Amino acid sequence: MSSNRILPVSRAISEAIAQEMRADPSVFVMGEDIGTYGGIFGATAGLLDEFGETRVRDTPISETGFIGAGVGAAMSGMRPIVELMFVDFFGVCMDSIYNLAAKNTYFSGGNCKVPMVIMTATGGGYSDAGQHSQTLHGTFAHLPGLKVVAPSNAYDAKGLMTTAIRDDSPVIFMFHKGLQGLAWMASPDAAATVVPEDAYEIPFGQAKVVREGKDVTIITLSMMVHRALAAAEALAKEGIDAEVVDLRTIVPLDRETILISVAKTGRLIVVDEDYKSFGVTGEIIATVAEHDPSCLKAPPRRLAVPDVPIPYSRVMERFVLPNADTIADAARATLR
Amino acid sequence: MPSKSQILWMYEAMEKARYYEDTMAAVYMEGKYPKFDIGAGTVPGEMHLAAGQEPCAAGVCVHLRADDAVTATHRPHHVAIAKGVDLKKMTAEIFGKAAGLAGGRGGHMHLLDPAVNFTCSGIIAEGTSPAVGAALAAKLKGSDAVAVSYLGDGAANQGGFHEAMNLAALWKLPVIFVIEDNGWGISVSKAKSTSVADNSVRAAGYGIPGAHVADNDTLKLFDVAEAAVARARRGEGPTLIEVETYRYYGHFQGDPELYRPKGEVAALKAKDPIRRLRDAAIADGTITVAEADAALARAKAEVDEAFAFARAAAEPAPEDALTAVFA
Numbered sequence: 001m002s003s004n005r006i007l008p009v010s011r012a013i014s015e016a017i018a019q020e021m022r023a024d025p026s027v028f029v030m031g032e033d034i035g036t037y038g039g040i041f042g043a044t045a046g047l048l049d050e051f052g053e054t055r056v057r058d059t060p061i062s063e064t065g066f067i068g069a070g071v072g073a074a075m076s077g078m079r080p081i082v083e084l085m086f087v088d089f090f091g092v093c094m095d096s097i098y099n100l101a102a103k104n105t106y107f108s109g110g111n112c113k114v115p116m117v118i119m120t121a122t123g124g125g126y127s128d129a130g131q132h133s134q135t136l137h138g139t140f141a142h143l144p145g146l147k148v149v150a151p152s153n154a155y156d157a158k159g160l161m162t163t164a165i166r167d168d169s170p171v172i173f174m175f176h177k178g179l180q181g182l183a184w185m186a187s188p189d190a191a192a193t194v195v196p197e198d199a200y201e202i203p204f205g206q207a208k209v210v211r212e213g214k215d216v217t218i219i220t221l222s223m224m225v226h227r228a229l230a231a232a233e234a235l236a237k238e239g240i241d242a243e244v245v246d247l248r249t250i251v252p253l254d255r256e257t258i259l260i261s262v263a264k265t266g267r268l269i270v271v272d273e274d275y276k277s278f279g280v281t282g283e284i285i286a287t288v289a290e291h292d293p294s295c296l297k298a299p300p301r302r303l304a305v306p307d308v309p310i311p312y313s314r315v316m317e318r319f320v321l322p323n324a325d326t327i328a329d330a331a332r333a334t335l336r
Numbered sequence: 337m338p339s340k341s342q343i344l345w346m347y348e349a350m351e352k353a354r355y356y357e358d359t360m361a362a363v364y365m366e367g368k369y370p371k372f373d374i375g376a377g378t379v380p381g382e383m384h385l386a387a388g389q390e391p392c393a394a395g396v397c398v399h400l401r402a403d404d405a406v407t408a409t410h411r412p413h414h415v416a417i418a419k420g421v422d423l424k425k426m427t428a429e430i431f432g433k434a435a436g437l438a439g440g441r442g443g444h445m446h447l448l449d450p451a452v453n454f455t456c457s458g459i460i461a462e463g464t465s466p467a468v469g470a471a472l473a474a475k476l477k478g479s480d481a482v483a484v485s486y487l488g489d490g491a492a493n494q495g496g497f498h499e500a501m502n503l504a505a506l507w508k509l510p511v512i513f514v515i516e517d518n519g520w521g522i523s524v525s526k527a528k529s530t531s532v533a534d535n536s537v538r539a540a541g542y543g544i545p546g547a548h549v550a551d552n553d554t555l556k557l558f559d560v561a562e563a564a565v566a567r568a569r570r571g572e573g574p575t576l577i578e579v580e581t582y583r584y585y586g587h588f589q590g591d592p593e594l595y596r597p598k599g600e601v602a603a604l605k606a607k608d609p610i611r612r613l614r615d616a617a618i619a620d621g622t623i624t625v626a627e628a629d630a631a632l633a634r635a636k637a638e639v640d641e642a643f644a645f646a647r648a649a650a651e652p653a654p655e656d657a658l659t660a661v662f663a
Contacts, residue, residue, distance in 0.1 A: 126375025
């Protein structure tokens with residue numbers, strides 16, 4: 001196999017899991033349709049064949065049960081990876097996530113650990129409507145005790161998943177459906193990347209400057225990284241040099257990289273596919289405002305879903321989701 | 337035993353639902369190729385079709401009135417049709433058009449028609465407790481209206497369903513839980529997900545009657561549902577019914593169905609419940625061939641008209657996305 005092989009995000013995730021399962025017998029996977037089907041979004045493809053039904057467990061549709069069981073197993077010496085098929089389904093099982101997984105380390109004064117990965121599909125853009133299209137980045141990031149990861153490409157997905165599995169705290173690993181490289185859903189070409197075969201970690205809390213620029217900073221994550229890069233290309237043709245920062249992890253948040261970039265450009269756009277109010281976009285702007293608002297030469301702008309459920313109709317969904325055009329417009333506006 | 341008019345009503349509702357799903361299956365593929373893209377085409381997004389499950393809808397809804405509430409699943413079309421949801425508005429909704437039930441905001445998993453007390457939703461077992469609430473409201477208002485909660489066999493393992501059954505039993509509420517057992521929760525078979533072979537036995541855990549309807553039998557379900565609805569209207573409390581039914585299509589359109597045993601669908605289609613009902617009713621003289629054909633023609637015409645309406649309807653304005661968030 002070539003060392004320059006290109007993998008889609010789904011394969012990068014399943015490879016990270018497989019390598020950790022080979023290295024560590026305490027790692028196992030459970031969730032709905034993660035066995036025979038290989039995960040509805042391909043994140044567990046091939047695992048059942050290699051590891052068998054004991055370690056790759058199809059569950060009933062019982063999120064309260066199997067995610068709670070994941071917490072118990074994690075506290076009993078195992079390292080479960082549990083798939084919540086769509087993040088939108090968290091309503092069924094949130095108690096175990098935010099009242100147990102997130103808090104038991106604290107409740108034990110650090111004496112207990114919950115080394116569990118909850119991986120879950122996020123995102124819209126394909127008319128799956130309001131219960132199957134959310135990202136909910138801010139919802140999970142808001143709750144103390146959970147680390148929250150949202151990669152934009154295959155290289156990051158593998159490294160972040162490896163780190164997540166090895167982490168002794170609960171990690172919410174949010175992969176965007178539209179980045180997975182599925183046969184039945186469009187995906188940006190740039191989401192599939194060269195992925196090293198050997199296992200590697202990407203430390204949490206390290207954002208990546210994916211495009212350097214001097215005029216305006218665009219902070220974003222997950223699918224919106226690709227939209228921001230497209231906007232930056234359009235802006236470049238007009239002589240506007242945009243810097244694009246991929247957060248990669250929301251918790252922990254790499255505030256330093258944000259501040260360095262904004263100090264350089266003096267202009268800030270934050271783009272998130274999540275709801276606008278009380279979320280990631282506001283947190284990033286607050287970070288800058290608390291540190292040094294004088295570094296901003298223009299009011300910061302944010303692009304996110306305007307506090308409505310994700311609509312089904314294609315024209316309405318396109319209207320509420322940020323895209324390259326709206327991002328570029330926002331950047332131009334800050335430079336006026 | 338159903339009357340002649342009930343037989344014809346059920347037959348027409350089932351043919352309408354079948355023709356609706358088969359039409360939708362074809363329309364759904366418009367614009368999805370050359371490379372299948374779930375977000376492209378005339379009807380985008382996930383599409384869960386219920387062909388084969390028509391008895392569950394017709395055999396229960398034949399006993400219902402407009403003021404009875406129904407909560408259906410992510411696979412809702414057959415039940416919506418049997419409950420009398422406006423077919424043109426429903427189809428326009430699925431096309432994402434302004435004339436749809438929600439003006440295009442909800443789509444195929446979120447069909448809400450208050451005119452006939454119908455809702456459905458996309459999260460598994462999510463409608464069970466709201467059905468209990470509808471039944472509670474009927475009781476508090478002194479009405480003899482009932483509520484029917486549809487769920488799949490996969491949903492019978494959700495905690496919320498069991499809480500709903502306990503609450504309905506505890507408060508003797510007029511609820512009928514109807515499990516559409518099509519054997520599959522996406523790719524996981526009932527045998528691999530459920531600790532009992534027959535979910536109707538779970539009724540015993542809540543002290544309520546449980547009934548099992550084998551092999552997608554419309555007439556048997558008619559009788560069982562008639563008794564359950566009558567019991568509910570009398571104020572004697574809930575009933576759990578499990579119907580062994582068939583899923584002819586995949587979980588969603590585009591599902592590769594690699595998990596499914598070869599020949600399973602063909603074997604199910606060989607005992608198609610709509611044809612069984614039609615043939616039996618003609619054979620015993622309840623209805624004539626001409627009456628059945630007329631019902632079929634009416635059903636198809638209504639569906640064709642609904643699709644034509646939806647196709648011709650206007651797109652919503654993009655900024656309509658911002659309205660209807662609050663009452």
